[in-house]
């Protein structure tokens with residue numbers, strides 16, 4: 001069942017389009033990611049979903065409701081994470097939870113929520129004294145306090161250390177397991193790859209691609225990455241002539257060669273090395289990451305809904321093998 005529908009959304013600031021025809025839909029129970037470079041229009045898009053901004057044109061529906069016209073009803077269904085500036089520094093965790101509970105007719109039990117988010121020990125602590133991770137956990141608790149069906153999390157883990165980020169990822173997975181749909185705006189590829197069922201890559205106000213994380217990786221050119229350090233340099237013309245190679249690069253410091261291509265490219269590299277009697281040290285063959293796909297997709301910004309290119313499903317790891 002579709003819970004969020006965005007169709008041909010457009011929003012400009014002072015005549016400059018920030019969101020320029022974005023369409024996607026989110027199914028109930030999904031973790032749906034919105035990924036894109038700085039200034040791509042991600043926040044503007046989710047603010048239109050939250051009813052905080054009025055679109056210039058296009059259709060936005062949250063559980064069938066218009067977030068602007070039916071704003072009150074939408075705020076009961078959709079929990080939004082608060083911006084840091086919205087909480088008073090002197091407010092304790094308990095006071096914040098009680099205050100936000102009072103906004104809802106049927107709030108969640110804030111004590112249980114605090115327990116679930118590991119905040120019980122911090123109930124008496126003022127907001128200003130919380131660590132970054134604790135602040136994020138509180139902002140998730142406040143987003144969940146109205147027992148929403150959907151929660152919007154925007155740049156949730158920015159500024160967190162790797163452990164706090166991983167703890168937050170686990171929390172997001174638990175939120176989804178409890179039946180809440182998650183709309184997640186992120187810059188972090190690893191986060192998107194690990195958490196999201198589907199991702200809309202937004203670039204310059206448009207959807208550059210929309211797919212599962214593995215689908216995005218497959219549709220990016222050069223979904224197989226070959227890297228090795230040759231015993232002597234390869235001629236640039238030989239590298240450039242490799243079949244199916246989307247890109248080749250040689251590290252000026254250590255001569256390590258990295259080629260993005262396909263299985264055909266892997267075989268061609270091995271043949272090339274054998275032909276020139278060159279040994280490849282630390283030859284590695286792996287799948288491209290979402291990072292690679294992101295760079296590729298946001299550089300080329302192809303048409304919406306372009307069909308995914310077929311590609312290899314699994315990584316081949318020739319760990320330490322040399323030709």
Ligand SMILES: Nc1ncnc2c1ncn2[C@@H]1O[C@H](COP(=O)(O)OP(=O)(O)OP(=O)(O)O)[C@@H](O)[C@H]1O
Nearest residue numbers: 013014017018036037038039040041042043044045
């Ligand atoms: N209130 C505003 N007034 C004018 N321009 C704005 C406003 N909010 C956003 N913009 C501009 O609209 C574009 C999209 O901004 P938006 O914040 O939606 O992008 P974003 O993808 O969320 O970026 P980031 O990842 O940097 O947060 C940017 O060029 C931004 O400068």
